[in-house]
Each structure stands twice: as C-alpha cells, then as structure tokens.
Amino acid sequence: MDVAKAHVLLGSHQDAMDELTGIKASSPEWLKHQSMARRIMREILGNRKRTLTQDMREMASHLGVAG
Structure with missing residues (x-):
C-alpha cells in the first residue's frame, strides 16, 4: 500500500493501480x-x-x- 501511495504522489496512476491489482489478486x-x-x-x-x-x-x- 505504501508503494501504491508513493506512485500516486508521483503521478504514476497506472503503477499505483498495478500495486492495488496485485494486492487484490492475493487478498x-x-x-x-x-x-x-x-x-x-x-x-x-x-x-x-x-x-x-x-x-x-x-x-x-x-x-x-464512487468514480
């Protein structure tokens, strides 16, 4: 989660999504x-x-x- 947050802070939304997606796949x-x-x-x-x-x-x- 910290890595995903860091990606968001840097504006790397897809990298943040990749982190969240990986977490979602396992848990x-x-x-x-x-x-x-x-x-x-x-x-x-x-x-x-x-x-x-x-x-x-x-x-x-x-x-x-909500999006």
Whole structure:
C-alpha cells in the first residue's frame, strides 16, 4: 500500500493501480476493508485526466469508491 501511495504522489496512476491489482489478486477481502486503499483509489479517480480504464472502474467498485 505504501508503494501504491508513493506512485500516486508521483503521478504514476497506472503503477499505483498495478500495486492495488496485485494486492487484490492475493487478498481481495482484506483489501476491501483497507481505508488506505480507498484513499489511494479516490486520489487516482480525482487526479486522472483521461478516461478511466476498466481495471480502475473495477477496483473502485471493489473498494466501494464512487468514480
């Protein structure tokens, strides 16, 4: 999660998504309950200038974050 947060701070949204996706693949239920994951996803959604990818929409849905 710290690595994903660092990627967001650097503006590397896809790298942050790759980190979150990896965590989701190994621990989907754990990730769903992490407030830091929701904050990261909100930052990705708020700062994204292009259309959201399918992965981003799915992650937002998984985390219960409105896009």
